[in-house]
Amino acid sequence: MKTPDDQLLARWLDGELSADERPRFEAMLEADPALREEANSLRQLGNLLRANVDMERPLPNADFFNSQIQEQIAADQRADQRVKSTAAAGTGTSWLSWLRSPWIFAGAAAALAVGMLVMPSAQPGEETKVLSFYTPKSGIEASTYHNKDAGATVLVLNGLEAIPSDRDIVGINVHHSETDAQVATTTLYDDQGGVLLVMAKDSASKPMVLGRSAH
Protein backbone atom coordinates (compact mmCIF):
# COMPACT_ATOMS: atom_id res chain seq x y z
CA MET A 1 0.00 0.00 0.00
CA LYS A 2 1.29 3.41 -0.86
CA THR A 3 2.11 5.83 1.94
CA PRO A 4 1.04 9.47 1.68
CA ASP A 5 4.65 10.29 0.80
CA ASP A 6 4.64 7.75 -2.04
CA GLN A 7 1.44 9.22 -3.40
CA LEU A 8 2.85 12.72 -3.26
CA LEU A 9 6.04 11.52 -4.93
CA ALA A 10 4.13 9.86 -7.74
CA ARG A 11 2.03 12.95 -8.29
CA TRP A 12 5.12 15.16 -8.17
CA LEU A 13 6.82 12.99 -10.81
CA ASP A 14 3.73 13.23 -12.99
CA GLY A 15 3.59 17.02 -12.51
CA GLU A 16 0.19 16.77 -10.87
CA LEU A 17 0.84 18.60 -7.57
CA SER A 18 -1.06 21.79 -6.97
CA ALA A 19 0.63 25.15 -6.53
CA ASP A 20 0.35 24.78 -2.76
CA GLU A 21 1.49 21.15 -2.58
CA ARG A 22 4.52 21.46 -4.82
CA PRO A 23 6.70 23.83 -2.67
CA ARG A 24 5.80 21.85 0.45
CA PHE A 25 6.83 18.56 -1.16
CA GLU A 26 10.05 20.01 -2.60
CA ALA A 27 10.92 21.24 0.91
CA MET A 28 10.45 17.66 2.10
CA LEU A 29 12.79 16.47 -0.64
CA GLU A 30 15.43 18.91 0.49
CA ALA A 31 15.13 17.71 4.04
CA ASP A 32 14.94 13.97 3.36
CA PRO A 33 17.95 12.46 1.46
CA ALA A 34 16.27 9.04 1.22
CA LEU A 35 13.15 10.51 -0.36
CA ARG A 36 15.32 12.61 -2.69
CA GLU A 37 17.26 9.51 -3.79
CA GLU A 38 14.07 7.59 -4.43
CA ALA A 39 12.68 10.47 -6.46
CA ASN A 40 15.81 10.59 -8.61
CA SER A 41 15.75 6.81 -9.16
CA LEU A 42 12.12 6.88 -10.22
CA ARG A 43 12.66 9.83 -12.52
CA GLN A 44 15.61 8.07 -14.23
CA LEU A 45 13.56 4.90 -14.59
CA GLY A 46 10.71 6.84 -16.15
CA ASN A 47 13.04 8.55 -18.62
CA LEU A 48 14.57 5.20 -19.55
CA LEU A 49 11.17 3.63 -20.19
CA ARG A 50 9.98 6.56 -22.25
CA ALA A 51 13.14 6.44 -24.35
CA ASN A 52 13.04 2.74 -25.09
CA VAL A 53 9.41 1.65 -25.12
CA ASP A 54 6.94 2.73 -27.76
CA MET A 55 3.97 3.65 -25.60
CA GLU A 56 1.56 3.69 -28.53
CA ARG A 57 2.54 0.51 -30.28
CA PRO A 58 -0.23 -0.33 -32.77
CA LEU A 59 -1.96 -3.63 -32.20
CA PRO A 60 -1.44 -5.88 -35.22
CA ASN A 61 -4.71 -6.95 -36.86
CA ALA A 62 -6.70 -4.98 -34.34
CA ASP A 63 -9.98 -5.47 -36.14
CA PHE A 64 -9.56 -9.23 -36.14
CA PHE A 65 -8.62 -9.45 -32.48
CA ASN A 66 -11.41 -7.14 -31.35
CA SER A 67 -13.82 -9.17 -33.40
CA GLN A 68 -12.60 -12.44 -31.94
CA ILE A 69 -12.85 -11.08 -28.38
CA GLN A 70 -16.38 -10.01 -29.03
CA GLU A 71 -17.22 -13.40 -30.52
CA GLN A 72 -15.77 -15.13 -27.46
CA ILE A 73 -17.69 -12.94 -25.07
CA ALA A 74 -20.89 -13.61 -26.99
CA ALA A 75 -20.21 -17.36 -26.89
CA ASP A 76 -19.50 -17.20 -23.15
CA GLN A 77 -22.68 -15.27 -22.58
CA ARG A 78 -24.67 -17.83 -24.56
CA ALA A 79 -23.12 -20.62 -22.52
CA ASP A 80 -23.89 -18.76 -19.29
CA GLN A 81 -27.44 -18.28 -20.46
CA ARG A 82 -27.84 -22.00 -21.10
CA VAL A 83 -26.44 -22.86 -17.69
CA LYS A 84 -28.64 -20.28 -16.05
CA SER A 85 -31.75 -21.60 -17.80
CA THR A 86 -30.97 -25.13 -16.68
CA ALA A 87 -30.17 -24.12 -13.15
CA ALA A 88 -33.22 -21.90 -12.78
CA ALA A 89 -35.55 -24.84 -13.19
CA GLY A 90 -33.92 -27.05 -10.58
CA THR A 91 -32.01 -25.15 -7.92
CA GLY A 92 -34.18 -22.15 -7.25
CA THR A 93 -31.07 -20.04 -6.66
CA SER A 94 -31.83 -16.39 -6.24
CA TRP A 95 -30.72 -14.14 -9.08
CA LEU A 96 -29.33 -11.84 -6.42
CA SER A 97 -26.72 -14.44 -5.49
CA TRP A 98 -25.72 -14.64 -9.16
CA LEU A 99 -25.37 -10.87 -9.23
CA ARG A 100 -23.15 -11.04 -6.17
CA SER A 101 -20.67 -13.18 -8.10
CA PRO A 102 -17.40 -11.30 -8.58
CA TRP A 103 -17.22 -12.56 -12.16
CA ILE A 104 -20.23 -10.52 -13.18
CA PHE A 105 -18.31 -7.31 -12.57
CA ALA A 106 -15.29 -8.50 -14.52
CA GLY A 107 -17.52 -9.67 -17.39
CA ALA A 108 -19.46 -6.43 -17.45
CA ALA A 109 -16.24 -4.40 -17.46
CA ALA A 110 -14.79 -6.50 -20.30
CA ALA A 111 -17.99 -6.23 -22.33
CA LEU A 112 -18.07 -2.47 -21.78
CA ALA A 113 -14.43 -2.13 -22.80
CA VAL A 114 -14.91 -4.15 -25.97
CA GLY A 115 -18.11 -2.34 -26.74
CA MET A 116 -16.24 0.95 -26.61
CA LEU A 117 -13.41 -0.38 -28.76
CA VAL A 118 -15.45 -2.03 -31.46
CA MET A 119 -18.10 -0.24 -33.43
CA PRO A 120 -20.58 -2.68 -34.90
CA SER A 121 -20.68 -2.49 -38.68
CA ALA A 122 -23.14 -5.22 -39.55
CA GLN A 123 -26.80 -4.49 -39.99
CA PRO A 124 -29.24 -6.59 -38.03
CA GLY A 125 -31.23 -9.07 -40.07
CA GLU A 126 -31.25 -12.60 -41.32
CA GLU A 127 -27.83 -14.16 -41.37
CA THR A 128 -26.40 -16.76 -43.70
CA LYS A 129 -26.37 -20.22 -42.15
CA VAL A 130 -24.21 -23.19 -43.05
CA LEU A 131 -26.67 -26.00 -42.45
CA SER A 132 -24.32 -28.91 -43.03
CA PHE A 133 -20.91 -29.61 -44.47
CA TYR A 134 -18.84 -32.53 -45.59
CA THR A 135 -15.14 -32.72 -46.37
CA PRO A 136 -14.51 -35.72 -48.62
CA LYS A 137 -10.75 -35.67 -48.30
CA SER A 138 -9.32 -37.05 -45.07
CA GLY A 139 -7.28 -34.62 -43.02
CA ILE A 140 -9.47 -31.64 -43.84
CA GLU A 141 -11.78 -30.45 -41.09
CA ALA A 142 -14.45 -27.82 -41.42
CA SER A 143 -16.07 -25.62 -38.85
CA THR A 144 -18.34 -22.63 -39.12
CA TYR A 145 -19.41 -19.65 -37.08
CA HIS A 146 -21.18 -16.36 -37.59
CA ASN A 147 -18.98 -13.34 -37.09
CA LYS A 148 -21.40 -10.69 -35.94
CA ASP A 149 -18.90 -7.88 -36.22
CA ALA A 150 -18.04 -8.75 -39.82
CA GLY A 151 -21.69 -9.45 -40.57
CA ALA A 152 -20.61 -12.66 -42.25
CA THR A 153 -20.69 -16.39 -41.82
CA VAL A 154 -17.25 -17.94 -41.89
CA LEU A 155 -16.49 -21.46 -43.05
CA VAL A 156 -13.09 -22.47 -41.75
CA LEU A 157 -11.17 -25.31 -43.38
CA ASN A 158 -8.28 -26.73 -41.40
CA GLY A 159 -5.77 -29.17 -42.78
CA LEU A 160 -5.67 -27.77 -46.30
CA GLU A 161 -2.44 -28.23 -48.15
CA ALA A 162 -0.73 -24.92 -48.86
CA ILE A 163 -0.39 -23.92 -52.51
CA PRO A 164 3.27 -23.80 -53.54
CA SER A 165 4.64 -20.28 -53.50
CA ASP A 166 6.02 -20.52 -57.02
CA ARG A 167 2.58 -21.19 -58.42
CA ASP A 168 0.70 -18.21 -59.80
CA ILE A 169 -2.94 -17.84 -58.85
CA VAL A 170 -4.50 -15.70 -61.53
CA GLY A 171 -7.94 -14.24 -61.09
CA ILE A 172 -10.47 -13.46 -63.79
CA ASN A 173 -13.42 -11.11 -63.92
CA VAL A 174 -16.49 -12.90 -65.21
CA HIS A 175 -19.37 -10.79 -66.45
CA HIS A 176 -21.87 -13.47 -67.42
CA SER A 177 -22.14 -17.09 -68.51
CA GLU A 178 -24.08 -19.36 -70.83
CA THR A 179 -24.75 -23.04 -70.26
CA ASP A 180 -25.08 -25.56 -73.05
CA ALA A 181 -27.26 -28.30 -71.61
CA GLN A 182 -26.64 -30.67 -74.51
CA VAL A 183 -22.91 -30.95 -73.95
CA ALA A 184 -23.01 -29.89 -70.28
CA THR A 185 -20.62 -26.98 -70.57
CA THR A 186 -20.72 -23.45 -69.22
CA THR A 187 -18.97 -20.67 -71.09
CA LEU A 188 -17.79 -17.68 -69.08
CA TYR A 189 -17.56 -14.27 -70.73
CA ASP A 190 -15.90 -10.99 -69.81
CA ASP A 191 -17.66 -7.64 -70.00
CA GLN A 192 -16.68 -7.26 -73.66
CA GLY A 193 -18.32 -10.56 -74.58
CA GLY A 194 -15.02 -12.36 -74.97
CA VAL A 195 -14.76 -15.97 -73.88
CA LEU A 196 -12.71 -16.37 -70.70
CA LEU A 197 -13.13 -20.03 -69.85
CA VAL A 198 -15.32 -23.02 -70.52
CA MET A 199 -16.34 -25.21 -67.59
CA ALA A 200 -16.98 -28.84 -68.44
CA LYS A 201 -16.97 -32.13 -66.55
CA ASP A 202 -15.01 -35.28 -67.12
CA SER A 203 -16.38 -38.83 -66.99
CA ALA A 204 -16.09 -38.80 -63.20
CA SER A 205 -18.10 -35.54 -63.03
CA LYS A 206 -15.05 -33.61 -61.92
CA PRO A 207 -14.80 -30.08 -63.30
CA MET A 208 -12.52 -29.35 -66.22
CA VAL A 209 -11.50 -25.78 -66.91
CA LEU A 210 -10.93 -25.31 -70.61
CA GLY A 211 -9.43 -22.36 -72.38
CA ARG A 212 -6.49 -20.10 -71.68
CA SER A 213 -3.20 -21.68 -70.87
CA ALA A 214 -3.09 -24.16 -68.05
CA HIS A 215 -0.47 -23.85 -65.34
Next chain:
Amino acid sequence: MNVSANSRLLNATRVSLACALLLASLAPLRAQAPESAAAAAAPKPPISADIAAKDGQVWGALVFASSKPKQDGAAATPTPEFPDLSKRLAKAFPYTQFEVLGQHSQVVFREYESWVVPSRDVFLKLDSKGTAANGGLNLHLQFWQGQQVLVKTDTLLQPDSPLFIGGPKWRDGQLIFVLLLKKGK
Protein backbone atom coordinates in the same frame (compact mmCIF):
# COMPACT_ATOMS: atom_id res chain seq x y z
CA MET B 1 -67.14 -75.92 -95.58
CA ASN B 2 -66.59 -77.70 -92.37
CA VAL B 3 -65.99 -76.25 -88.91
CA SER B 4 -62.25 -76.59 -89.20
CA ALA B 5 -62.17 -74.58 -92.45
CA ASN B 6 -64.35 -71.84 -90.93
CA SER B 7 -62.03 -71.60 -87.96
CA ARG B 8 -58.95 -71.19 -90.18
CA LEU B 9 -60.73 -68.48 -92.22
CA LEU B 10 -61.66 -66.61 -89.03
CA ASN B 11 -58.14 -66.77 -87.77
CA ALA B 12 -56.78 -65.55 -91.10
CA THR B 13 -59.22 -62.63 -91.05
CA ARG B 14 -58.21 -61.74 -87.51
CA VAL B 15 -54.54 -61.71 -88.46
CA SER B 16 -55.22 -59.54 -91.52
CA LEU B 17 -57.21 -57.07 -89.46
CA ALA B 18 -54.52 -56.91 -86.84
CA CYS B 19 -51.87 -56.23 -89.51
CA ALA B 20 -54.01 -53.53 -91.10
CA LEU B 21 -54.61 -51.83 -87.77
CA LEU B 22 -50.94 -51.98 -86.94
CA LEU B 23 -49.97 -50.46 -90.31
CA ALA B 24 -52.64 -47.79 -89.92
CA SER B 25 -51.40 -46.86 -86.48
CA LEU B 26 -47.78 -46.66 -87.63
CA ALA B 27 -48.52 -44.51 -90.69
CA PRO B 28 -48.71 -41.16 -88.85
CA LEU B 29 -45.52 -41.93 -86.95
CA ARG B 30 -43.69 -42.74 -90.18
CA ALA B 31 -44.89 -39.48 -91.68
CA GLN B 32 -43.64 -37.52 -88.69
CA ALA B 33 -40.34 -39.32 -88.32
CA PRO B 34 -38.21 -37.07 -90.57
CA GLU B 35 -39.43 -33.95 -88.70
CA SER B 36 -38.63 -35.47 -85.28
CA ALA B 37 -35.15 -36.43 -86.37
CA ALA B 38 -34.56 -32.96 -87.71
CA ALA B 39 -35.78 -31.43 -84.47
CA ALA B 40 -33.51 -33.65 -82.43
CA ALA B 41 -30.54 -32.76 -84.58
CA ALA B 42 -31.18 -29.00 -84.39
CA PRO B 43 -28.94 -27.30 -81.80
CA LYS B 44 -30.74 -25.97 -78.74
CA PRO B 45 -29.98 -22.40 -77.77
CA PRO B 46 -27.62 -22.03 -74.80
CA ILE B 47 -29.12 -21.40 -71.41
CA SER B 48 -28.49 -17.84 -70.35
CA ALA B 49 -29.80 -15.57 -67.65
CA ASP B 50 -32.24 -14.10 -70.16
CA ILE B 51 -34.22 -17.24 -70.85
CA ALA B 52 -33.58 -19.72 -68.04
CA ALA B 53 -35.54 -19.89 -64.82
CA LYS B 54 -33.43 -18.48 -62.02
CA ASP B 55 -33.62 -18.37 -58.25
CA GLY B 56 -31.25 -15.53 -57.55
CA GLN B 57 -27.99 -13.86 -58.35
CA VAL B 58 -24.71 -14.13 -56.48
CA TRP B 59 -21.40 -12.36 -56.54
CA GLY B 60 -18.25 -14.29 -55.78
CA ALA B 61 -14.65 -13.21 -55.37
CA LEU B 62 -11.32 -14.80 -54.71
CA VAL B 63 -9.30 -12.72 -52.27
CA PHE B 64 -5.65 -13.00 -51.35
CA ALA B 65 -5.22 -12.00 -47.71
CA SER B 66 -1.84 -11.16 -46.23
CA SER B 67 -0.21 -8.77 -43.81
CA LYS B 68 2.54 -7.76 -46.19
CA PRO B 69 2.07 -4.22 -47.54
CA LYS B 70 1.81 -3.93 -51.30
CA GLN B 71 5.11 -3.01 -52.88
CA ASP B 72 4.09 -2.21 -56.42
CA GLY B 73 1.62 0.49 -55.39
CA ALA B 74 -1.05 -0.97 -57.64
CA ALA B 75 -4.56 0.30 -57.02
CA ALA B 76 -6.98 -2.07 -55.34
CA THR B 77 -9.54 -3.78 -57.55
CA PRO B 78 -12.88 -2.03 -57.03
CA THR B 79 -15.72 -4.18 -55.77
CA PRO B 80 -18.90 -2.15 -56.23
CA GLU B 81 -20.98 -5.18 -55.27
CA PHE B 82 -19.25 -5.25 -51.88
CA PRO B 83 -17.83 -1.81 -51.02
CA ASP B 84 -16.64 -2.58 -47.48
CA LEU B 85 -15.20 -5.98 -48.30
CA SER B 86 -11.71 -5.42 -46.86
CA LYS B 87 -13.05 -3.90 -43.67
CA ARG B 88 -15.33 -6.84 -43.01
CA LEU B 89 -12.74 -9.43 -43.96
CA ALA B 90 -10.32 -7.84 -41.49
CA LYS B 91 -12.76 -8.61 -38.71
CA ALA B 92 -12.84 -12.30 -39.53
CA PHE B 93 -9.28 -13.04 -40.64
CA PRO B 94 -5.96 -12.01 -39.04
CA TYR B 95 -4.60 -10.06 -42.00
CA THR B 96 -4.33 -6.42 -42.94
CA GLN B 97 -4.20 -6.56 -46.75
CA PHE B 98 -6.99 -8.01 -48.90
CA GLU B 99 -6.45 -8.15 -52.63
CA VAL B 100 -9.29 -9.18 -54.91
CA LEU B 101 -7.76 -11.50 -57.49
CA GLY B 102 -10.93 -12.14 -59.46
CA GLN B 103 -14.68 -11.76 -59.25
CA HIS B 104 -17.74 -13.22 -60.88
CA SER B 105 -21.42 -12.22 -60.93
CA GLN B 106 -23.56 -15.23 -61.64
CA VAL B 107 -27.22 -16.07 -62.00
CA VAL B 108 -28.28 -19.10 -59.97
CA PHE B 109 -30.25 -21.29 -62.34
CA ARG B 110 -33.24 -23.13 -60.99
CA GLU B 111 -32.83 -26.29 -63.07
CA TYR B 112 -29.14 -26.31 -63.86
CA GLU B 113 -25.93 -26.10 -61.96
CA SER B 114 -24.18 -22.74 -61.80
CA TRP B 115 -20.49 -21.97 -61.48
CA VAL B 116 -18.78 -19.08 -59.74
CA VAL B 117 -15.28 -18.96 -61.14
CA PRO B 118 -13.18 -15.95 -60.15
CA SER B 119 -10.10 -18.04 -60.86
CA ARG B 120 -9.42 -21.23 -62.74
CA ASP B 121 -7.68 -22.56 -59.61
CA VAL B 122 -10.39 -22.10 -56.99
CA PHE B 123 -14.11 -21.97 -57.74
CA LEU B 124 -17.59 -22.86 -56.53
CA LYS B 125 -20.31 -25.04 -57.96
CA LEU B 126 -23.84 -24.05 -56.98
CA ASP B 127 -27.07 -26.00 -57.15
CA SER B 128 -30.21 -24.19 -56.14
CA LYS B 129 -32.43 -25.88 -53.58
CA GLY B 130 -35.05 -23.19 -53.73
CA THR B 131 -35.70 -19.78 -52.36
CA ALA B 132 -36.31 -19.09 -48.67
CA ALA B 133 -38.04 -16.46 -46.58
CA ASN B 134 -36.73 -12.90 -46.49
CA GLY B 135 -35.04 -13.18 -49.87
CA GLY B 136 -32.80 -16.06 -48.85
CA LEU B 137 -31.64 -18.87 -51.09
CA ASN B 138 -30.96 -22.49 -50.21
CA LEU B 139 -27.88 -23.76 -52.01
CA HIS B 140 -25.81 -26.86 -52.27
CA LEU B 141 -22.24 -25.61 -52.62
CA GLN B 142 -19.11 -27.40 -53.66
CA PHE B 143 -15.82 -25.62 -53.09
CA TRP B 144 -13.25 -26.85 -55.60
CA GLN B 145 -9.52 -26.41 -55.88
CA GLY B 146 -8.67 -27.70 -59.32
CA GLN B 147 -10.10 -31.20 -59.54
CA GLN B 148 -10.33 -31.65 -55.80
CA VAL B 149 -13.47 -30.82 -53.90
CA LEU B 150 -12.48 -29.36 -50.53
CA VAL B 151 -15.90 -29.10 -48.94
CA LYS B 152 -19.52 -29.72 -49.81
CA THR B 153 -22.12 -27.79 -47.90
CA ASP B 154 -25.79 -26.97 -47.72
CA THR B 155 -26.11 -23.31 -46.96
CA LEU B 156 -28.93 -20.87 -46.53
CA LEU B 157 -27.55 -17.71 -48.08
CA GLN B 158 -29.12 -14.40 -47.08
CA PRO B 159 -28.74 -11.04 -48.79
CA ASP B 160 -26.13 -8.76 -47.18
CA SER B 161 -24.80 -11.67 -45.13
CA PRO B 162 -21.85 -13.03 -47.07
CA LEU B 163 -20.19 -16.38 -46.71
CA PHE B 164 -16.41 -16.27 -46.20
CA ILE B 165 -14.62 -19.53 -46.94
CA GLY B 166 -11.08 -19.73 -45.61
CA GLY B 167 -9.13 -21.41 -48.38
CA PRO B 168 -5.60 -22.74 -48.60
CA LYS B 169 -2.52 -20.85 -47.47
CA TRP B 170 -0.53 -19.33 -50.30
CA ARG B 171 2.77 -17.47 -50.16
CA ASP B 172 2.71 -15.27 -47.06
CA GLY B 173 -1.05 -15.28 -46.75
CA GLN B 174 -4.24 -17.13 -47.48
CA LEU B 175 -6.87 -17.39 -50.20
CA ILE B 176 -10.40 -16.50 -49.15
CA PHE B 177 -13.52 -17.12 -51.18
CA VAL B 178 -16.37 -14.65 -50.73
CA LEU B 179 -19.93 -15.42 -51.77
CA LEU B 180 -22.65 -12.80 -51.56
CA LEU B 181 -26.33 -13.11 -52.46
CA LYS B 182 -27.54 -10.04 -54.24
CA LYS B 183 -30.83 -8.49 -53.22
CA GLY B 184 -33.84 -9.19 -55.44
CA LYS B 185 -33.72 -11.39 -58.52
